[in-house]
Amino acid sequence: KQEVTQIPAALSVPEGENLVLNCSFTDSAIYNLQWFRQDPGKGLTSLLLIQSSQREQTSGRLNASLDKSSGRSTLYIAASQPGDSATYLCAVRPETSGSRLTFGEGTQLTVNP
């Protein structure tokens, strides 16, 4: 059974800092990995999706990497802003089982002005 773990569970940083969120998964047979953002009481916003054949994806100040063989992914946020405060979730889709996703517990990020 796939298990996804995110470290740290919570993170508080001052504005402007660069930071890294970690995601690990136990079964490396994945089709892709996705990072989401969730604001309190809201749904999910997809940030980045990395296919299993890719090593990284970038969007603006966000960069996600994937090391499939070791079961790890990182989300790098450059020059953090208070508006980045949210919970960040990673989710993996297995090579089989269609589009089913397994989510991590999330990292709650607070960026202080």
Add this chain to the structure above:
Amino acid sequence: GAVVSQHPSWVICKSGTSVKIECRSLDFQATTMFWYRQFPKQSLMLMATSNEGSKATYEQGVEKDKFLINHASLTLSTLTVTSAHPEDSSFYICSAVPTGGYGYIQYFGAGTRLSVL
């Protein structure tokens, strides 16, 4: 594009009543939709996979008679919480997969907060 609408966003009901939550794909057809449940400060837990025109597939431990899922069209799936109790209070999120879409990417609704008194 790829907008998923979930309604209502928040519902309060009395214990013992039933509540229906709708999930609509607004600009695409979705053969498959998913229903998740999320408790405070926890991650999303998949409850069931909803397939248009067929019975939903429930995850282990999810009572199918309590959480009724109907996916009668390619743009609408509904989740009915029957005889709701306070322990059913939670945040329910749906997602939809565009039919024939590359990568089977899920698009998420904004969620429904259910409070059972």
